[in-house]
Amino acid sequence: MNIFDQLSSHQWEYFASYYLGSQGYTVLEPPSVGPDQGKDLIAQLDNVTYLVSCKHFSRSQRPVYAGDECSILDRLIQHGAQKFIGFYSTCGSVSLSESLEADGVEYVIFDGLSIFENMMDVSFSVHQSLFREIRVVRAKTFGQEYRPLLCQCGCGSDILGSALSSSVYLALGEKGVNVEWRLDNHIDCSHNLIVTISDVENCFSLNSLNKIIDEHERILESASEVSPLFDEMYTTFLEVVHQMIYPVD
Ligand SMILES: [Zn+2]
Secondary structure, three states, X not given: OOHHHHOOHHHHHHHHHHHHHHOOOEEEEOOOOOOOOOOOEEEEEXXXXXXXXXXXXXXXXXXXXXXXXXXXXXXXXXXXXXXXXXXXXXXXXXXXXXXXXXXXXXXXXXXXXXXXXXXXXXXXXXXXXXXXXXXXXXXHHOXXXXXXXXXXXXXXXXXXXXXXXXXXEEEEEOOEEEEXXXXXXXXXXXXXEEEEEEEHHHHHOHHHHHHHHHHHHHHHHHOOOEOOOHHHHHHHHXXXXXXXXXXXX
Protein backbone atom coordinates (compact mmCIF):
# COMPACT_ATOMS: atom_id res chain seq x y z
CA MET A 1 0.00 0.00 0.00
CA ASN A 2 1.28 3.39 -0.94
CA ILE A 3 0.66 6.42 1.25
CA PHE A 4 0.37 8.57 -1.89
CA ASP A 5 -2.56 6.61 -3.32
CA GLN A 6 -5.00 8.77 -1.39
CA LEU A 7 -3.99 11.90 -3.28
CA SER A 8 -5.56 12.94 -6.57
CA SER A 9 -3.27 14.09 -9.37
CA HIS A 10 -4.14 17.63 -8.50
CA GLN A 11 -3.38 17.12 -4.82
CA TRP A 12 -0.09 15.56 -5.87
CA GLU A 13 0.84 18.84 -7.55
CA TYR A 14 -0.05 20.81 -4.43
CA PHE A 15 1.90 18.40 -2.33
CA ALA A 16 4.88 18.83 -4.69
CA SER A 17 4.90 22.57 -4.11
CA TYR A 18 4.79 22.14 -0.33
CA TYR A 19 7.41 19.43 -0.45
CA LEU A 20 9.82 21.39 -2.62
CA GLY A 21 9.31 24.34 -0.29
CA SER A 22 10.33 22.16 2.63
CA GLN A 23 13.49 21.20 0.72
CA GLY A 24 14.56 24.81 0.25
CA TYR A 25 13.08 25.51 -3.19
CA THR A 26 11.05 28.62 -3.89
CA VAL A 27 7.99 27.70 -5.89
CA LEU A 28 7.35 30.54 -8.35
CA GLU A 29 4.26 29.25 -10.05
CA PRO A 30 1.73 27.29 -8.05
CA PRO A 31 -0.03 24.27 -9.54
CA SER A 32 -2.09 25.25 -12.53
CA VAL A 33 -5.66 24.17 -12.89
CA GLY A 34 -6.72 22.23 -15.95
CA PRO A 35 -4.78 21.23 -19.06
CA ASP A 36 -1.35 22.82 -18.93
CA GLN A 37 0.92 21.92 -21.88
CA GLY A 38 3.10 19.84 -19.63
CA LYS A 39 3.94 22.65 -17.24
CA ASP A 40 3.26 21.80 -13.67
CA LEU A 41 5.44 23.99 -11.46
CA ILE A 42 8.30 26.42 -11.76
CA ALA A 43 10.71 26.43 -8.82
CA GLN A 44 14.01 28.04 -7.97
CA LEU A 45 16.98 27.04 -5.87
CA ASP A 46 20.31 28.90 -5.72
CA ASN A 47 19.37 31.06 -8.71
CA VAL A 48 18.64 28.04 -10.86
CA THR A 49 15.15 27.79 -12.32
CA TYR A 50 13.59 24.36 -12.48
CA LEU A 51 10.70 23.08 -14.50
CA VAL A 52 8.92 20.63 -12.21
CA SER A 53 6.86 17.92 -13.81
CA CYS A 54 4.53 16.14 -11.38
CA LYS A 55 3.40 12.65 -12.32
CA HIS A 56 1.21 10.65 -10.03
CA PHE A 57 1.15 7.03 -11.15
CA SER A 58 1.14 5.33 -7.76
CA ARG A 59 -2.29 3.79 -8.29
CA SER A 60 -1.28 2.21 -11.58
CA GLN A 61 2.11 1.41 -10.01
CA ARG A 62 4.10 2.10 -13.12
CA PRO A 63 7.23 4.18 -13.61
CA VAL A 64 7.31 7.36 -15.66
CA TYR A 65 8.54 6.53 -19.14
CA ALA A 66 10.25 8.78 -21.65
CA GLY A 67 6.98 8.86 -23.57
CA ASP A 68 5.19 10.41 -20.57
CA GLU A 69 7.46 13.44 -20.65
CA CYS A 70 7.06 15.10 -24.03
CA SER A 71 9.55 17.58 -25.44
CA ILE A 72 11.29 18.49 -22.22
CA LEU A 73 13.87 20.67 -23.95
CA ASP A 74 11.13 22.79 -25.53
CA ARG A 75 9.35 23.11 -22.22
CA LEU A 76 12.54 24.23 -20.48
CA ILE A 77 13.13 26.93 -23.08
CA GLN A 78 9.49 28.01 -23.07
CA HIS A 79 9.57 28.64 -19.32
CA GLY A 80 13.11 29.94 -19.07
CA ALA A 81 14.13 27.02 -16.88
CA GLN A 82 17.64 25.59 -16.76
CA LYS A 83 16.99 22.26 -15.11
CA PHE A 84 14.28 19.66 -14.94
CA ILE A 85 12.72 18.03 -11.88
CA GLY A 86 10.60 14.92 -12.13
CA PHE A 87 8.39 14.76 -9.08
CA TYR A 88 7.01 11.25 -9.26
CA SER A 89 4.98 9.20 -6.81
CA THR A 90 6.49 6.07 -8.39
CA CYS A 91 9.87 6.44 -10.11
CA GLY A 92 11.48 7.38 -13.38
CA SER A 93 12.21 4.60 -15.84
CA VAL A 94 15.57 3.85 -17.40
CA SER A 95 14.19 5.03 -20.74
CA LEU A 96 13.44 8.41 -19.21
CA SER A 97 16.97 8.82 -17.81
CA GLU A 98 18.44 7.78 -21.15
CA SER A 99 16.25 10.23 -23.01
CA LEU A 100 17.12 13.10 -20.65
CA GLU A 101 20.82 12.33 -20.92
CA ALA A 102 20.65 12.04 -24.70
CA ASP A 103 19.07 15.51 -24.79
CA GLY A 104 21.72 16.89 -22.43
CA VAL A 105 19.09 17.91 -19.88
CA GLU A 106 20.26 18.43 -16.31
CA TYR A 107 17.71 16.83 -14.09
CA VAL A 108 16.75 15.66 -10.62
CA ILE A 109 14.24 12.90 -10.07
CA PHE A 110 12.33 12.84 -6.79
CA ASP A 111 10.85 9.37 -6.65
CA GLY A 112 8.21 8.08 -4.26
CA LEU A 113 10.68 6.45 -1.92
CA SER A 114 12.98 9.45 -1.53
CA ILE A 115 9.99 11.77 -1.12
CA PHE A 116 8.58 9.51 1.55
CA GLU A 117 11.87 9.45 3.42
CA ASN A 118 11.91 13.23 3.76
CA MET A 119 8.24 13.75 4.46
CA MET A 120 8.97 14.70 8.04
CA ASP A 121 10.23 18.01 6.68
CA VAL A 122 6.79 18.89 5.38
CA SER A 123 4.72 20.95 7.77
CA PHE A 124 2.25 19.36 10.10
CA SER A 125 -0.70 21.16 8.56
CA VAL A 126 0.11 19.70 5.15
CA HIS A 127 0.13 16.23 6.62
CA GLN A 128 -3.15 16.89 8.31
CA SER A 129 -4.86 18.32 5.26
CA LEU A 130 -3.60 15.91 2.60
CA PHE A 131 -2.91 12.62 4.38
CA ARG A 132 -5.91 11.86 6.50
CA GLU A 133 -7.14 8.46 5.48
CA ILE A 134 -7.15 6.18 8.47
CA ARG A 135 -6.06 3.13 6.51
CA VAL A 136 -2.64 4.63 5.94
CA VAL A 137 -1.97 5.91 9.44
CA ARG A 138 0.76 3.38 9.96
CA ALA A 139 2.70 4.95 7.18
CA LYS A 140 2.66 8.21 9.10
CA THR A 141 5.50 6.90 11.27
CA PHE A 142 7.66 7.40 8.15
CA GLY A 143 9.83 4.39 8.62
CA GLN A 144 10.42 4.92 12.32
CA GLU A 145 9.87 2.07 14.66
CA TYR A 146 6.15 1.59 15.06
CA ARG A 147 4.70 1.06 18.54
CA PRO A 148 1.38 -0.74 18.69
CA LEU A 149 -1.30 0.20 21.20
CA LEU A 150 -2.50 -3.11 22.53
CA CYS A 151 -6.09 -3.62 23.60
CA GLN A 152 -6.10 -3.70 27.38
CA CYS A 153 -8.34 -6.73 27.60
CA GLY A 154 -5.20 -8.74 26.89
CA CYS A 155 -6.31 -10.10 23.50
CA GLY A 156 -3.13 -8.79 21.84
CA SER A 157 -4.92 -6.70 19.20
CA ASP A 158 -3.26 -3.52 18.09
CA ILE A 159 -6.10 -1.03 18.28
CA LEU A 160 -4.27 1.52 16.13
CA GLY A 161 -3.77 -0.92 13.27
CA SER A 162 -7.10 -2.64 13.58
CA ALA A 163 -9.94 -2.07 11.14
CA LEU A 164 -12.31 -2.50 14.10
CA SER A 165 -13.32 0.56 16.03
CA SER A 166 -11.78 1.14 19.40
CA SER A 167 -12.17 3.59 22.24
CA VAL A 168 -10.27 5.37 24.93
CA TYR A 169 -12.09 6.21 28.13
CA LEU A 170 -11.71 6.87 31.82
CA ALA A 171 -12.78 4.05 34.04
CA LEU A 172 -13.29 3.90 37.77
CA GLY A 173 -11.28 1.04 39.18
CA GLU A 174 -10.48 -0.07 42.73
CA LYS A 175 -7.60 2.42 42.97
CA GLY A 176 -9.47 5.31 41.42
CA VAL A 177 -9.94 6.70 37.95
CA ASN A 178 -7.65 5.35 35.28
CA VAL A 179 -7.42 5.49 31.50
CA GLU A 180 -8.22 2.47 29.36
CA TRP A 181 -8.20 1.73 25.66
CA ARG A 182 -9.86 -1.26 24.04
CA LEU A 183 -11.54 -2.52 20.92
CA ASP A 184 -15.16 -1.48 21.29
CA ASN A 185 -16.45 -5.01 21.54
CA HIS A 186 -13.86 -5.83 24.22
CA ILE A 187 -15.04 -3.17 26.63
CA ASP A 188 -16.41 -4.75 29.75
CA CYS A 189 -19.10 -2.44 31.01
CA SER A 190 -20.02 -4.60 33.97
CA HIS A 191 -16.93 -3.91 36.10
CA ASN A 192 -16.03 -0.33 35.45
CA LEU A 193 -17.99 2.81 35.42
CA ILE A 194 -17.06 4.35 32.11
CA VAL A 195 -16.76 8.05 32.70
CA THR A 196 -16.32 9.16 29.13
CA ILE A 197 -15.71 7.32 25.91
CA SER A 198 -14.00 8.53 22.72
CA ASP A 199 -13.22 6.91 19.43
CA VAL A 200 -9.46 6.30 19.23
CA GLU A 201 -9.49 7.49 15.61
CA ASN A 202 -10.45 10.92 16.91
CA CYS A 203 -7.09 11.03 18.65
CA PHE A 204 -5.32 11.04 15.26
CA SER A 205 -6.17 14.67 14.73
CA LEU A 206 -4.53 17.15 17.04
CA ASN A 207 -7.65 19.28 17.37
CA SER A 208 -9.94 16.50 18.45
CA LEU A 209 -7.23 14.92 20.61
CA ASN A 210 -6.90 18.17 22.52
CA LYS A 211 -10.65 18.27 23.07
CA ILE A 212 -10.55 14.75 24.45
CA ILE A 213 -7.66 15.61 26.77
CA ASP A 214 -9.55 18.69 28.00
CA GLU A 215 -12.58 16.59 28.72
CA HIS A 216 -10.49 14.03 30.61
CA GLU A 217 -8.89 16.80 32.67
CA ARG A 218 -12.26 18.20 33.64
CA ILE A 219 -13.36 14.79 34.86
CA LEU A 220 -10.12 14.23 36.76
CA GLU A 221 -10.49 17.53 38.59
CA SER A 222 -13.76 16.40 40.07
CA ALA A 223 -12.71 12.78 40.66
CA SER A 224 -12.45 11.77 44.29
CA GLU A 225 -9.64 9.32 43.63
CA VAL A 226 -7.16 8.96 40.78
CA SER A 227 -5.16 5.78 40.24
CA PRO A 228 -1.45 6.12 41.12
CA LEU A 229 -0.75 4.61 37.70
CA PHE A 230 -2.78 7.20 35.87
CA ASP A 231 0.00 9.60 34.82
CA GLU A 232 2.21 6.83 33.54
CA MET A 233 -0.64 5.20 31.61
CA TYR A 234 -1.79 8.46 30.15
CA THR A 235 1.73 9.35 29.02
CA THR A 236 2.06 5.98 27.34
CA PHE A 237 -1.24 6.46 25.58
CA LEU A 238 -0.32 9.92 24.29
CA GLU A 239 3.13 8.85 23.16
CA VAL A 240 1.80 5.94 21.13
CA VAL A 241 -1.12 7.87 19.68
CA HIS A 242 1.14 10.76 18.83
CA GLN A 243 3.02 8.71 16.26
CA MET A 244 -0.22 8.74 14.27
CA ILE A 245 -0.28 12.51 14.28
CA TYR A 246 3.28 13.44 13.62
CA PRO A 247 6.54 11.58 13.61
CA VAL A 248 8.40 11.52 16.91
CA ASP A 249 11.55 13.65 16.85
ZN1 LIG B 1 -9.14 -6.94 23.29
